[in-house]
């Protein structure tokens with residue numbers, strides 16, 4: 310028996326940091342949404358309790374360090390499951406990019422194993438388990454669009470933003486999320502994003518307000534360290550993007566574009582500069598489908 314699950318990337322439309330917590334995490338307030346750039350996670354039932362993992366990208370760990378492996382192990386132990394699984398990840402989302410690729414693979418594994426192992430858990434129960442793997446995993450369990458608080462696990466689900474194009478460009482550097490948060494001085498943040506305006510833009514389906522309300526306090530940390538990220542932002546804006554922002558801790562930068570006619574121009578301008586460029590659509594929650 311086998312199930313295949315779509316594991317989409319996320320972008321942060323806003324990312325604000327409110328304080329540093331005693332546990333080392335940061336209290337955040339951020340608006341996240343899924344986009345149509347996705348890994349595929351194939352789960353094949355094993356009659357033994359083995360958890361085996363393979364990935365199409367050789368540089369992704371294929372052992373207990375993989376977030377999908379952690380998800381399977383946690384579920385198996387928590388619910389005393391006497392079956393196992395072979396996990397295959399067809400990697401399409403760039404790694405260590407600020408797009409939550411590993412978190413989405415873990416979330417897809419939770420959703421898929423819920424079916425494969427017949428656990429009958431709710432999405433809320435899966436999200437609680439996801440919290441133990443990483444701060445972005447609960448959001449990835451549901452997908453769609455949400456306001457996230459706490460360390461990222463407290464979610465308020467929202468309708469999807471008005472449809473638009475998202476052009477993603479990743480420079481050839483990997484960024485550690487822990488390093489970026491570690492280099493942020495919360496008391497010295499110059500400009501906090503206007504989260505309320507972003508929420509209004511989404512609920513009123515106002516594209517131009519959404520493009521104007523983009524903001525991410527981690528951007529300054531990564532931009533100062535990696536000038537290529539700033540260059541990509543400038544190139545996107547010069548080529549006609551309606552709004553531009555770094556996603557998560559970076560280094561991926563995304564452009565929001567309403568008119569399809571502009572997409573090719575921006576895509577081509579970026580391809581002359583970096584290899585990893587994608588033009589995709591935002592995803593609604595109904596598209597978080599199991600493939601077979």
Ligand SMILES: C[C@](O)(CO)[C@H](O)COP(=O)(O)OP(=O)(O)OC[C@H]1O[C@@H](n2ccc(N)nc2=O)[C@H](O)[C@@H]1O
Nearest residue numbers: 333334335337443444445446460461486487490557558
């Ligand atoms: C940057 C974002 O991707 C935006 O969505 C998330 O805030 C990070 O989510 P993530 O990669 O799932 O993060 P985790 O795996 O939970 O944490 C990685 C590291 O990032 C830092 N971290 C993460 C989340 C948070 N709210 N505060 C933090 O300070 C911590 O140092 C932590 O050790």
Ligand SMILES: Nc1ncnc2c1ncn2[C@@H]1O[C@H](COP(=O)(O)OP(=O)(O)OP(=O)(O)O)[C@@H](O)[C@H]1O
Nearest residue numbers: 375376404405406407408409410411414445486557
């Ligand atoms: N299934 C997986 N896919 C990608 N990376 C994984 C996976 N499992 C573990 N990792 C490890 O996690 C690290 C971060 O990868 P990932 O692609 O999830 O980062 P990210 O997109 O920056 O995440 P986030 O946006 O949540 O901070 C990588 O260095 C990789 O070694």
